[in-house]
């Protein structure tokens with residue numbers, strides 16, 4: 001059964017494949033930038049099943065994959081590296097040094113997520129090489145590498161195609177999804193990073209790390225969630241006491257599992273019941 005989805009947006013002669021991972025893969029985004037003769041991939045999903053579908057999708061374009069860039073060191077964005085590398089051994093796999101440093105933690109991440117994902121996680125990780133410079137080109141369009149201040153994680157790289165006013169934000173931006181706070185837990189820093197990106201990037205098409213692509217409303221949507229989180233996540237207030245408020249304030253948002261299980265006392269699913277995670281969030 002097919003579980004990843006794809007929306008193709010044509011801009012300036014490029015085809016932007018906006019790919020969405022399965023719910024099991026936390027509906028993470030991957031973006032295939034297809035030019036006339038070759039393609040570039042940004043991020044590559046997490047689970048074995050999603051990565052296999054991603055490989056089949058790239059093959060269906062009939063064009064070679066030149067490079068894969070990884071936005072940040074969270075597995076929902078890089079777990080597909082072994083499958084992509086096996087299918088496209090000629091593609092350069094690249095990430096900034098702090099992202100590479102995070103990928104070294106793969107064996108620990110695999111243990112963390114094993115009770116949820118089991119054999120849907122790759123056994124061994126393929127380490128990318130070092131992404132250097134400020135940009136690359138594809139069919140005459142500049143693709144910039146934008147180092148981000150701490151936001152959803154400490155180190156991340158976003159990308160943009162300035163002449164196409166397209167911003168590939170990675171997990172700097174989420175659209176109608178609960179945000180992942182377990183890494184930095186700093187809504188103030190995150191909002192500052194968004195403000196910096198707004199000053200640096202010209203865009204009217206945004207591809208967030210999770211949730212539908214769209215326009216500038218995605219920025220407002222992310223900030224609204226962060227503002228509410230900041231208002232309820234007060235010092236001394238237990239996570240299990242404010243998580244239900246966030247869940248009620250943003251009904252229908254994707255990634256409730258991220259909201260609950262990755263903050264507070266939960267580690268994977270351990271502690272989920274004690275933290276009061278609603279059964280529907282756990283699929284029960």
Ligand SMILES: [Zn+2]
Nearest residue numbers: 028076171209
């Ligand atoms: Zn993510």
